[in-house]
Amino acid sequence: MSRFALVILAAVCVATPVLAAAPGSFAIQHVRVFDGVRTIPEANVLVRGGRIFSVGSGSIPQGVPTVDGAGKTLIPGLIDSHVHVFPGAQEDALRFGVTTELDMFDLARDFAKWRPQRESFAKTDAADTWGAGLGVTVKGGAPLEMLPPTDAAKIPVLANAVGAKSFVDARVKEGSDYIKLFIEDLSEYGGKKRMPTLSRDEVCATIAAAHADKRLAIVHVQTESGAREATECGADALAHTFPDRIATRDFLALAKSHRIFLETTLDVWAAASGLDIARKLAADPRVAPYLSPFQKQTLTAKEDKPHPQFFPTALANVRAMHKAGIPIVAGTDAPNSGTAHGVSPHEELQLLVRAGFTPEDALNAATALPTKIFELGDRGHIAPGYRADLVLVKGDPTRRIGDTLSIVRIWKNGYAIGRSPPKKH
Numbered sequence: 001m002s003r004f005a006l007v008i009l010a011a012v013c014v015a016t017p018v019l020a021a022a023p024g025s026f027a028i029q030h031v032r033v034f035d036g037v038r039t040i041p042e043a044n045v046l047v048r049g050g051r052i053f054s055v056g057s058g059s060i061p062q063g064v065p066t067v068d069g070a071g072k073t074l075i076p077g078l079i080d081s082h083v084h085v086f087p088g089a090q091e092d093a094l095r096f097g098v099t100t101e102l103d104m105f106d107l108a109r110d111f112a113k114w115r116p117q118r119e120s121f122a123k124t125d126a127a128d129t130w131g132a133g134l135g136v137t138v139k140g141g142a143p144l145e146m147l148p149p150t151d152a153a154k155i156p157v158l159a160n161a162v163g164a165k166s167f168v169d170a171r172v173k174e175g176s177d178y179i180k181l182f183i184e185d186l187s188e189y190g191g192k193k194r195m196p197t198l199s200r201d202e203v204c205a206t207i208a209a210a211h212a213d214k215r216l217a218i219v220h221v222q223t224e225s226g227a228r229e230a231t232e233c234g235a236d237a238l239a240h241t242f243p244d245r246i247a248t249r250d251f252l253a254l255a256k257s258h259r260i261f262l263e264t265t266l267d268v269w270a271a272a273s274g275l276d277i278a279r280k281l282a283a284d285p286r287v288a289p290y291l292s293p294f295q296k297q298t299l300t301a302k303e304d305k306p307h308p309q310f311f312p313t314a315l316a317n318v319r320a321m322h323k324a325g326i327p328i329v330a331g332t333d334a335p336n337s338g339t340a341h342g343v344s345p346h347e348e349l350q351l352l353v354r355a356g357f358t359p360e361d362a363l364n365a366a367t368a369l370p371t372k373i374f375e376l377g378d379r380g381h382i383a384p385g386y387r388a389d390l391v392l393v394k395g396d397p398t399r400r401i402g403d404t405l406s407i408v409r410i411w412k413n414g415y416a417i418g419r420s421p422p423k424k425h
């Protein structure tokens, strides 16, 4: 049993309603709770020392400050399973109740800061971060074409499958929590290969090296053929839903039998299709006052050459994969065009419901499920012993998913956080 499990058990055993008020304690009373998996119609949630102490019908000790939860719902802080961070990104995330972010490629890869922060219970204005660090690609391959040449030049590339092990070992040495690979030839934009990409041997060798170093291998794909190759090579996750074609039964069976999981990024496909979902979100009075200038800029960015078929295809594929029982976590790919840290996970939850998820399943995909898959420890649940990363919202997002935007209060490590946006970044 892990040390973490022992902490939880200890908290369960000592949780009693006669607990005296302790410093840093507070309680949310008479609140509906979505605990990461299921809904508790009404409970009192007691927090002490940055952790959840008890969840139930027990009375609140005298002297403990309380928050009235009537007519409201308490959900775990949200987890965005696909982002790219930059200075200020984690603060943007937390202002919208996203308390944990999983970076999927990053030049800065600030593990020396991220690792202690996610263990700490100190007051913070920023979401916690896990990261892939640099991804594995080839000369002239994705995502180098999106980077300024000076940055692209800093990224090591694979010349052959033999180089995979040393590449992965170097990432692990830097602190990468998982390994990111890119299969991308841009064929989703018209059937022809337009860019060099990893060979099948290189993909398989990199995934094997990641597993040898006990890391998950997460593969960027945007086509079914790329997804098939990643799956056959033993990848743990697809970093995107593919929008190039409706998933075949064959692929769904393969994905299921390999137990691969999916990060959705439906919001990116909505933006790439020219839909104005994100721009409407930016104008929502529950969103607009809290946006930084950069969040507003990326969220409202327009696609120059929209591909209208991408979104309906990707949505159908998420629906089919969910129906097939393939595990799906909510990821946004913020801050790509039409997305923003913190805000876009709320949109992604709504899109998951459009893809046939129940609101509870959608919330699970942004809380307890990524915690389990990525082994994120004491988060993603509202239960004794877990970190008090909490979001209180008006209404009932377990029935109307859009209510996640009606944020009343956010706590990180048991501290209520402010929501004033920076004037610039």
Ligand SMILES: [Zn+2]
Binding pocket: 082, 083, 084, 104, 333
């Ligand atoms: Zn990405």
